[in-house]
Amino acid sequence: MSTAEGARARARTEVTAAIKDEARRQLAAEGAAKLSLRAVARELGMVSSALYRYFPSRDDLLTALIIDAYDSLGEAVETAHAAVPAGEFLRRWTVACEAVRVWALAHPHEYALIYGSPVPGYAAPATTIPSAARVAMVLIGVVRDADRGPGLPGLSLPAELRCEAERMAAEIAPELPVEAAPAMVAAWAELFGLVGFELFGQFEQVVLDRERFFRHAVTRLGASVGLPA
Amino acid sequence: MSTAEGARARARTEVTAAIKDEARRQLAAEGAAKLSLRAVARELGMVSSALYRYFPSRDDLLTALIIDAYDSLGEAVETAHAAVPAGEFLRRWTVACEAVRVWALAHPHEYALIYGSPVPGYAAPATTIPSAARVAMVLIGVVRDADRGPGLPGLSLPAELRCEAERMAAEIAPELPVEAAPAMVAAWAELFGLVGFELFGQFEQVVLDRERFFRHAVTRLGASVGLPA
DNA sequence: CACAAAGCAGAGCACTGCTCTTGCATGAGA
DNA sequence: TCTCATGCAAGAGCAGTGCTCTGCTTTGTG
Numbered sequence: 001m002s003t004a005e006g007a008r009a010r011a012r013t014e015v016t017a018a019i020k021d022e023a024r025r026q027l028a029a030e031g032a033a034k035l036s037l038r039a040v041a042r043e044l045g046m047v048s049s050a051l052y053r054y055f056p057s058r059d060d061l062l063t064a065l066i067i068d069a070y071d072s073l074g075e076a077v078e079t080a081h082a083a084v085p086a087g088e089f090l091r092r093w094t095v096a097c098e099a100v101r102v103w104a105l106a107h108p109h110e111y112a113l114i115y116g117s118p119v120p121g122y123a124a125p126a127t128t129i130p131s132a133a134r135v136a137m138v139l140i141g142v143v144r145d146a147d148r149g150p151g152l153p154g155l156s157l158p159a160e161l162r163c164e165a166e167r168m169a170a171e172i173a174p175e176l177p178v179e180a181a182p183a184m185v186a187a188w189a190e191l192f193g194l195v196g197f198e199l200f201g202q203f204e205q206v207v208l209d210r211e212r213f214f215r216h217a218v219t220r221l222g223a224s225v226g227l228p229a
Numbered sequence: 230m231s232t233a234e235g236a237r238a239r240a241r242t243e244v245t246a247a248i249k250d251e252a253r254r255q256l257a258a259e260g261a262a263k264l265s266l267r268a269v270a271r272e273l274g275m276v277s278s279a280l281y282r283y284f285p286s287r288d289d290l291l292t293a294l295i296i297d298a299y300d301s302l303g304e305a306v307e308t309a310h311a312a313v314p315a316g317e318f319l320r321r322w323t324v325a326c327e328a329v330r331v332w333a334l335a336h337p338h339e340y341a342l343i344y345g346s347p348v349p350g351y352a353a354p355a356t357t358i359p360s361a362a363r364v365a366m367v368l369i370g371v372v373r374d375a376d377r378g379p380g381l382p383g384l385s386l387p388a389e390l391r392c393e394a395e396r397m398a399a400e401i402a403p404e405l406p407v408e409a410a411p412a413m414v415a416a417w418a419e420l421f422g423l424v425g426f427e428l429f430g431q432f433e434q435v436v437l438d439r440e441r442f443f444r445h446a447v448t449r450l451g452a453s454v455g456l457p458a
Numbered sequence: 459c460a461c462a463a464a465g466c467a468g469a470g471c472a473c474t475g476c477t478c479t480t481g482c483a484t485g486a487g488a
Numbered sequence: 489t490c491t492c493a494t495g496c497a498a499g500a501g502c503a504g505t506g507c508t509c510t511g512c513t514t515t516g517t518g
Contacts, residue, residue, distance in 0.1 A: 012495090032346075033262065036474065049477080050497050058475065116346025117261075118429055132431075161445045164438040172435060185436060186423070186446045190415065192431075193422020200347055202361075202421075206401060207414060209393040216390045217415045224453070241464095265505065276467050278508080287506065 016054050018044060020068065023061055024110075031109045032062065062113070066124065067131050069110040074134025076103045081138050089146040090219070090227045096138050097191055097218035104195045111199060115192055136188055140173045143184060146227050147177055155179040155226055183225045190221055245283050247273060249297065252290055253339075260338045261291065291342070295353065296360050298339040303363025305332045310367050318375040319448070319456045325367050326420055326447035333424045340428060344421055365417055369402045372409055375456050384408040384455055412454045419450055 022040050037058055041048040055061040080099035084092045104111040114132070118124070157165055157179045169181040176184070194217055197203050198210055207213050223229065251269050266287055270277040284290040309328035313321045333340040343361070347353070386394055386408045398410040405413070423446055426432050427439055436442050452458065 037476085038474070047498055048475085049499080052476075053496060112346035115429075115431075117341035124430065129434075158445060161438075161441055164436075164441055167437065168435065182442060182445060183449075185432075185442070186419065186449065189422040189426045189431075189446075190419035191422070193418040193420070193425065194415070196422065196425065197418045200344075201353065202344075202418075203414075205358075206397065207393075208396065209390075212390055212393055213411060213414070216387060216411055217418075220412075220415065220453075224449075266507085267505070277506085278468080279466055281507075282465060 012054075019051060019054055019061070020064055023065060024068070027065060027109050027113070028107065032113050035062070037061070063125060063128070065110070066114055067128050069107070069114045070128060070131035070134065072107070072110070073100065073103050073114070074131060074138075077135050077138050081142075086145065089142055090222045090229060092142045092145075093139065093222040093225075093227055094215065094218050096135070096142070097221070098215065100135060100191060101195050101198070101214055104199055108199055111195070115196060116200070136172075139188060139191075140176060140184060143180055143225055143227065144173065144175045147175075147180070155183055157182070180225060187221045187225050191218065194218075241283070248280060248283055248290070249293055252294060253297070256294060256338050256342065257336065261342050264291070266290070292354060292357070294339070295343055296357050298336070298343045299357060299360035299363065301336070301339070302329065302332050302343070303360060303367075306364050306367050310371075315374065318371055319451045319458060321371045321374075322368065322451040322454075322456055323444065323447050325364070325371070326450070327444065329364060329420060330424050330427070330443055333428055337428055340424070344425060345429070365401075368417060368420075369405060369413060372413060372454050372456065373402065373404045376404075376406055376409070384412055386411065409454060416450045416454050420447065423447075 019040060022043050023035060026035050026039060026043075035058070037051050037055075038048040041051050051061075055064070077096050077099045081092055081096040084095050086092070161182060162178070165178050165181050168185065169176050169178045173181065173184070194214060198207070198214070203210065248269060251272050252264060255264050255268060255272075264287075266280050267277045270280050280290075284293070306325050306328045310321055310325040313324050315321070390411060391407070394407050394410050397414065398405050398407045402410065402413070423443060427436070427443070432439065
């Protein structure tokens, strides 16, 4: 009665939030594979079956955590990027990329949840797409602004890819020059390739000064999508 | 007595191979998370506890499969690459990259096992390193040969990265020019970023003509490490 | 040929996700 | 204000998991 939604509904959202919090704690501590509904329930002082009133299955709980992780990463990147003056395109780009890396190092298990191998038999529902796209939107925004501003240098685009590039540009970033679309997607993949390799141990005994190397790589990446130095 | 190693040892290696084969079958069918020692034993007509005579734990079985997967991928890339004339550097590069993609699409679960998120609490032993390095060795070989041949164009290398680049070059590819080392590592990460994104669904509704896009991306990648067109 | 070692089966432990029934407390309408 | 339906938690139980321990049988070898 204290709120418009009624006491019952409010209690429900509170318990739901508490479950997600505890699940996130266990996720950070042990990883997605060891996330157990029973353990979450135990920690919250309830019985395991009670959790199924809030999440119909373990996968649904994971989906909720996935969306939260995408949003957490997206917000981190957006705020870091927003602190850079709009005219410094390359710095906007590198700062956004570095925010991805910093977030990933701070939340390795959540990163693995969203960018690692998908759980078998689990298909991420379409609900996750908007949250998942936030990082890409920031990167696209930088290139779009640079294109409107000083003008992007013409990127090469072989004839056989023209058709696909036009579709890509039309579908994901209508304001982007057609030539930039494939380069953007490739840069996007390299960014997460770099972060994933560092996080998942592939750089062990290969790259030691990770931060410096990463900064160099994303700077080159900015140039590869046509950002002026 | 029929062989030098003795009948007992031979039976042991045969059973070990049978276990790995069945495990690989289940891995391909259901993914690493659903690989169950009991199911493997059941399919082989033995009891679960008997498996522990061959693999001390589930993780040890996974390690064996990981090494096999790295070797399978490495061999696929090596043979595809060997079919290209030594002088066509860019084609050697793209063929090797495309072999990675083809293998990954044919063995998605094994790819996820070696390049996806690591199992929590599981650290890949150093035994896996030689097998894991085979793909990188092929790529390094192409750039090395191109450098000895027509000469690689000078890649830019900021002063602050010089030290790390020298260490990287010395440690992983002594014959490589120092300037090429960071570019190689970045290209390596992008290659697996691209393949991973396609395999793990990140390209859904973003890239449709995957093969064409991939070919374009790895061609650009070859140029980025200095290979002449 | 005898013996020790290797391999096997089976029971059992402590878990997991998930389902079903039962009983209780509480919020909402008469 | 009282009643009643609804939301929720509890607990037992099912089928499965990785892993261990105890005996028993097979088998290669000195």
